[in-house]
Amino acid sequence: MVETKPHLGWYQPHSLPHFDSPEATQFVTFRLVDSLPTNFANPIDRMELNRRQIERELDRGLGACWLGMSQIAHLVQQALFAFDQERYRLWAWCIMPNHVHCLFETIEGHRLGDIIRSWKKYKALRANRVLQRDGAFWQRDYFDRFMRNEEQFGRTIDYIERNPVKAGLCRHPIDWKWSSARFRSGE
Template identity: 55%
Template structure:
């Protein structure tokens, strides 16, 4: 799939370009009640509220299960170095943050679609359920400079601390922070 540049698949604008560093957040299908998702859809500058709502841990939180979280992490790592460079990630109970640099002619849409399709099928099988696993859309933001990138990786890796799940980021099992412990 070729990169599309700026495009929209509904209400979220996306930027898809090669050799671009991107911050991506995707969430479970049931992570937000419909009325909150609708309110967020109709407003500009909703990221802080979206983050608060996701960190509240709503929905089934399938990613709390070690087998599911590990499988999602393995999927993220699988094409590291081939389709993208994985710069940081964090798998929360009901959403995932990833910072990647896209390489060659791969597209962000194709990469995220591949992650979500593969992991949804495998997770539904492991859980013994059917139906939507991931919310159909995702949030992305391209990194404007090295400072923006550094702040974003710290944000992603410290999300479990902010959500009150661990005291130190490196203690969260499903995050790149555990590899940065010094």
């Protein structure tokens, strides 16, 4: 049994601010350690760049793209499913070759950072074993945005599930194996 903790509200543990609140629906992006060019590595530089620029860079598929390997993508997808309905409610997700998008609602007593840390920690160890490597797998920080209304919620699901199409990886959202679009369509 995981100990529940009080939520933190607005906080900034690393370079990006985060919002942790019970029953907040969050859009989160976390990425592989080598997924952005080195000029994006400095948090100050990243803050000056517009979010769309960063998204374009991620969609270019830079880095080793370990998440493009079915065995690694499957590990990550299983992590997303692991505590669905217990610690969070998973609404949408997409595992891209070098980053992950997900939309979920936190459940009282389960902090945003703890949820993401649990996804990343265990799967990084397993993925590194599969890849026969050591070292950092995920970028330390993550991006999150809480949903303010139903319209934003719907647009975010559409963005997440269309990301592989936008990146040129498939023609239709349901064609991407590592996304909620296939589940939503019943395939």
